[in-house]
Amino acid sequence: MFHLAQSLYESWNRKEGLDNAGKTTFLEQLKSEYIPNYKKLPPNRILPTVGQNVGTIPFTKKTQLKFWDVGGQNELRQFWSEYYQTAHAIIFVIDSCDKERLVECANVMTTIVNDEAVEGLPILMLANKQDIVDEMVNKLELQDIKEIFNPIAESLNARDSRVLPISAKTGDGVKEAIEWLEIRIIRNKTNRPPVLH
Numbered sequence: 201m202f203h204l205a206q207s208l209y210e211s212w213n214r215k216e217g218l219d220n221a222g223k224t225t226f227l228e229q230l231k232s233e234y235i236p237n238y239k240k241l242p243p244n245r246i247l248p249t250v251g252q253n254v255g256t257i258p259f260t261k262k263t264q265l266k267f268w269d270v271g272g273q274n275e276l277r278q279f280w281s282e283y284y285q286t287a288h289a290i291i292f293v294i295d296s297c298d299k300e301r302l303v304e305c306a307n308v309m310t311t312i313v314n315d316e317a318v319e320g321l322p323i324l325m326l327a328n329k330q331d332i333v334d335e336m337v338n339k340l341e342l343q344d345i346k347e348i349f350n351p352i353a354e355s356l357n358a359r360d361s362r363v364l365p366i367s368a369k370t371g372d373g374v375k376e377a378i379e380w381l382e383i384r385i386i387r388n389k390t391n392r393p394p395v396l397h
């Protein structure tokens with residue numbers, strides 16, 4: 201049986217020392233969509249991640265996708281690189297409603313793609329929190345996010361990368377995103393073979 205490893209990464213909240221982009225919410229949403237009878241944690245039970253959350257999704261009869269959701273707080277980022285060697289893809293979650301941290305978010309992304317261990321890995325960038333429609337919130341346009349993040353992901357060699365809009369809260373776009381990723385992971389299996397059990 202294939203066992204495909206993936207990692208979840210994203211930006212962090214410099215001001216509060218916490219991340220808030222929605223990685224854990226996204227993993228909960230994935231579990232509820234792919235694991236029969238899985239009861240999603242209510243949003244108020246999802247705390248900032250300090251260690252890691254691991255989730256295995258039975259994607260097809262033959263394939264499992266394993267996700268490591270790692271905390272995005274600034275001081276936790278030093279541990280991210282430990283995951284790169286065994287990862288088959290990276291998912292980078294962006295808070296579309298956090299314009300103030302966009303530059304820092306882009307800098308974190310640049311650091312990730314410049315790590316040699318990440319070379320050739322597909323990178324999926326999720327413009328999260330698309331459900332928020334509030335005139336008081338200065339939300340980023342999807343096109344703006346693409347213009348910033350696509351060139352970063354594509355800067356080293358030819359690699360598969362894509363910015364997709366999602367709402368981890370409502371689940372909109374989540375299945376499409378994972379289906380995109382699964383195709384790229386399989387396409388890249390010569391470089392990063394699956395873990396066989």
Ligand SMILES: Nc1nc2c(ncn2[C@@H]2O[C@H](COP(=O)(O)OP(=O)(O)OP(=O)(O)O)[C@@H](O)[C@H]2O)c(=O)[nH]1
Nearest residue numbers: 219220221222223224225248249272329367368369
């Ligand atoms: N409206 C809305 N809120 C969201 C969405 N995704 C996450 N949130 C909220 O954003 C906050 C942070 O979500 P988390 O999933 O804990 O974020 P995280 O990226 O795992 O944060 P760290 O673990 O600190 O790195 C919570 O209040 C969530 O309910 C979304 O798609 N829409």
Ligand SMILES: [Mg+2]
Nearest residue numbers: 223224248249
């Ligand atoms: Mg978290």
